[in-house]
Amino acid sequence: MATDSKSRAALCRLQLGSELRQLRVAIGLKSTQVVKQLIWSPSKLTRLESGENASVETSDVMALCEIYGADREKRALLVGYAAVTKTKQDWWQSPEYRPVIGPQFKAFLGLEATASVLQTYESEFVSGLLQTEAYVRVIHQRAHQGLGADEVDKLVAVRVTRQEVLRREVAPLKFTAIVNEAVLRRQVGSRSVMRDQLRHIAELADSMPNVRVQVIPFKLGAHSGMNGPFVVLHFPDRAVLKPIVYLENLADAWVTRREDSVERYGEAFTDLSALAPGPQESLSMIQTAIKEL
Known part of the structure; x- marks a missing residue:
């Protein structure tokens, strides 16, 4: 194991x-x-x-x-x-984090912690494993209005701690994030927060061989991810744990293991990866967005 x-x-x-x-x-x-x-x-x-x-x-x-x-x-x-x-x-079962993590997301954290490959498409914001503390703080302050500062701090800590899967000593997670160009253009927080966030993505994509980032430009028009974001997780032993898809919206989050659904999302991700510019051209798009900020 x-x-x-x-x-x-x-x-x-x-x-x-x-x-x-x-x-x-x-x-x-x-x-x-x-x-x-x-x-x-x-x-x-x-x-x-x-x-x-x-x-x-x-x-x-x-x-x-x-x-x-x-x-x-x-x-x-x-x-x-x-x-x-x-x-x-598991770290997410500790008393420190337990109050701010729902059962569905706890299940996802278990899947993410054990996955060997994670493929995600995001249409509105930077993928969680690539977010800076400042960026995720703005998201939670906007999405969870009414939460106290302490609870927001815990939510930020959960997001940052999750990112350790990219740097784990044994078999770091192979992570591919495909994002809509809107993710680069939508300013979350101040210009400084957004600029630092884009720089962080560029640094990770450029320095970590297990991290791959691609951007779907507006000019490419319709594509297979237009129905919304999704995550496909693959595990080391496919005989025991077959690929799984994780989905979420404003009110709920769930995992699907149905082979036909998993296959459909897998094909959609393959299509998106083929449609999007490669990592180097996508990196150039990110750097252009940084300059414009």
């Missing part, structure tokens, strides 16, 4: 959930049948299979393995995954 300590618990949760679901499906059991046998709430099994729980009880895993008829080797592996979730805490 090649990952650093900060993502190990999340990876174990996700692998555990995926393998438990595969065992259930393999013997033809519906989730409703399983929870009825164990006298669980339906949401408990859903959270377990999707890797949303902060930690997993080994007794729960053993009970499921008994129902699914898992062999001794598989049981030991899954119980081991559960044990890690009890001893290793």
